[in-house]
Amino acid sequence: MSIIPKRDQLTPKTFLKAESDMETKYMNPYLAGFFLGLLLLATIYITGRGLGASGAVKSGVITAVETVAPAHTNSAEFYKEYKTEHPGSPLKSWLVFEVAGVLIGALLSGLISNRLNFTLETTPGVQPKIRIVTALAGGLLFGFGSQLGRGCTSGAALSGMAVLSTGGIITMMAIFGGAYGFAWFFRKLWLKNQE
Amino acid sequence: MGPLVPELIGEELNLVIAFFIGIGFGFILEQAGFSTSKKLVGLFYGYDFTVLRVFFTAGITAMLGLVIMAHFSLIDLSMVYVNPTFLWSAVIGGLIMGLGFVVGGFCPGTSFCAAAIGKIDALIFIAGGALGVLVFAEAYPALEPLYKAEFWGNVRIFETLGMSQGLFAFLLTVMALGAFYATGIIEKKVNKGETNEATTRRVFTSFAVVFLILGIAAIFLPDKRESVLSDMNNKEALDGIEFSRISIDELALRLMNNDKKYQIIDTRSEQEYALFHLPGAINVPLEKFYGKENAKVFRDKSVKRIFIGANKEDEIKAAYVATQIGIKDPLVLEGGLQKFREEIIGFDKAEAVNKGLNADTERFRLKAASLIPVLIEKDKQAGAPKKVIKKVMGGC
Known part of the structure; x- marks a missing residue:
């Protein structure tokens, strides 16, 4: 970490230098992608379904609402539909177990690559306060969008692309297309130091 | 013949498998650098295309793998879950997620990875995600017409486009390889000569050639079931x-x-x-x-x-x-x-x-x-x- 200059010394050049020095520690993207593809293929071969993530958040939310307001889950349409489609505890779902694994796997990876660190990561020039708000707002939008779009980048876009689902590929294009379209408006959140 | 669930693998064992698959998933994502929002959004500003490289390589690897396995009757694709297509919710949901991506800097899967290594912003993103699900759940009665509009069934893209599975697989492979090449140039330009691309030209070329061969092979490897059924009617x-x-x-x-x-x-x-x-x-x-x-x-x-x-x-x-x-x-x-x-x-x-x-x-x-x-x-x-x-x- 010593190679990273202090924040006030950052110029576009040193910033990029520091970034690229850090990145040499990451796996080659094509190799990582190939491994991820093989994992996805194995997942589909074994379980008949792809990977996912946002579904686990949904299970968590439904469990929480069930605990806090059980009467509400019996009357509101969204929860009733979920109940008919997924009888039993919402936590006993495939994606909840998978995401529990994701946490362990990422932790292991962070451990061996020496990246474990409690930190609020911000772009230089962006106040931590702002980062908290953007993280919360971004999460909210993603959580909402993933419910409307029936899956997120993992469940709809990646797994949908692997099985060539029309809906999955449309969602994928909308996510990335949308992000490109909106990127310009939020450039100050990410590009401060490179301008 | 796959998939092995539900006949060969029961419900309980499937959950155990889910856990181990998750470990692999989290490990790979973190190793690829998906645990930092700066790297993730780099894709949208042109300074780091890692996400595109990992994502599309994974997508075409799995897709080509499935095409090849279906040709040799190793997997029955009709038993594999295909995400249903509801046009408007897919488009609008996707756009909202895109907005969430550039604002929040994560997507759900990557936020879990980042949270696991201690990123507080990722934890906040997950909390926001839960809130978003809750909002959707509560607003569901109003959103239901949009959510269920324009249902096309569990269709697959090559059917929608009216081409063969193999041809589409080939075209997608070519598109991905083209995107890898083009974004490499863009990335270099944006970063003023410096690049995050650690892949040497030789490695990339051999990678591209292998995938191109697999892509071409896909055209000539029809789904065994489809080809027999079409012969049957011929x-x-x-x-x-x-x-x-x-x-x-x-x-x-x-x-x-x-x-x-x-x-x-x-x-x-x-x-x-x-x-x-x-x-x-x-x-x-x-x-x-x-x-x-x-x-x-x-x-x-x-x-x-x-x-x-x-x-x-x-x-x-x-x-x-x-x-x-x-x-x-x-x-x-x-x-x-x-x-x-x-x-x-x-x-x-x-x-x-x-x-x-x-x-x-x-x-x-x-x-x-x-x-x-x-x-x-x-x-x-x-x-x-x-x-x-x-x-x-x-x-x-």
């Missing part, structure tokens, strides 16, 4: 293929003797089967010969199978498909089920005289005409064995 492909026949009298005799060495496979539709079928006949509509669903029906190699259909053409088709799934010497019923119904079950003495049947046949058919309806009725009472097909549930 008159020329079936021209001149002969199958052993069983006469209607022999079948009647075997039915009356309850001969267990013969198994009747009724290839008509479920509705037709429900209206009328021969005793002991198993209903497997033609398009369902392939695949896991009915693999059990064809497993026992010691019995002889008689394929019956409404007419001769359907029986030939069925027998042809049967040979393609490894059934040796399938039998077809002479004249089809129609003839059997007319001349055995509906045996008419007066007509028999006109046709000049010999006395023995006449006596036999008279007996069969009285016995077989009883057997059919008995079989109906017993009820057809119910096939319960559990399909995998998926999605986020």
Whole structure:
């Protein structure tokens, strides 16, 4: 970490230098992608379904609402539909177990690559306060969008692309297309130091 | 044949597997650098295309793998979960997620990875995600019409576009390789000569060549099931293929003797089967010969199978498909089920005289005409064995 200059010394050049020095520690993207593809293929071969993530958040939310307001889950349409489609505890779902694994796997990876660190990561020039708000707002939008779009980048876009689902590929294009379209408006959140 | 769930792997074991798959998923994402929002959004500003490289390499690897496995009948794609297509919710949901991506810097999967290594912003993103789900849940009654609008079914993209699976797989592979090449140039430009691309030109070229070969191969590796079913409907492909026949009298005799060495496979539709079928006949509509669903029906190699259909053409088709799934010497019923119904079950003495049947046949058919309806009725009472097909549930 010593190679990273202090924040006030950052110029576009040193910033990029520091970034690229850090990145040499990451796996080659094509190799990582190939491994991820093989994992996805194995997942589909074994379980008949792809990977996912946002579904686990949904299970968590439904469990929480069930605990806090059980009467509400019996009357509101969204929860009733979920109940008919997924009888039993919402936590006993495939994606909840998978995401529990994701946490362990990422932790292991962070451990061996020496990246474990409690930190609020911000772009230089962006106040931590702002980062908290953007993280919360971004999460909210993603959580909402993933419910409307029936899956997120993992469940709809990646797994949908692997099985060539029309809906999955449309969602994928909308996510990335949308992000490109909106990127310009939020450039100050990410590009401060490179301008 | 895959998928292994639910027949070979039960529900509980599946959850254990989910956990281990998750470990692999989280590990790879973190190793690839998906645990930092700066790297993730780099894609949208052109300074770091890691996400695109990992994402599309993974996508085409899995896709080409599935195409190849389906060609060699290693996996039954009809049993794999295909995300349903609801046009408007996919588009609008996707756009909202895109907005969430550039604002929050994560997507759900990557936020879990980042949270696991201690990123507080990722934890906040997850909390926001939960809030977003809650908002959706509470607003669901108002959103339901949009959520369920323009349902196209669980369609696959090449069907929507009207091309073959292999051709689409090839085009997507070429697109991905083109995108890798182009974004490499963009990234270099944006970063003023410096690049995050650690892949050497030689490595990238060999990678591209391998995937290009696999992509081209995909064009010539049709889904085995699809190609057999299309051959089946192609008159020329079936021209001149002969199958052993069983006469209607022999079948009647075997039915009356309850001969267990013969198994009747009724290839008509479920509705037709429900209206009328021969005793002991198993209903497997033609398009369902392939695949896991009915693999059990064809497993026992010691019995002889008689394929019956409404007419001769359907029986030939069925027998042809049967040979393609490894059934040796399938039998077809002479004249089809129609003839059997007319001349055995509906045996008419007066007509028999006109046709000049010999006395023995006449006596036999008279007996069969009285016995077989009883057997059919008995079989109906017993009820057809119910096939319960559990399909995998998926999605986020």
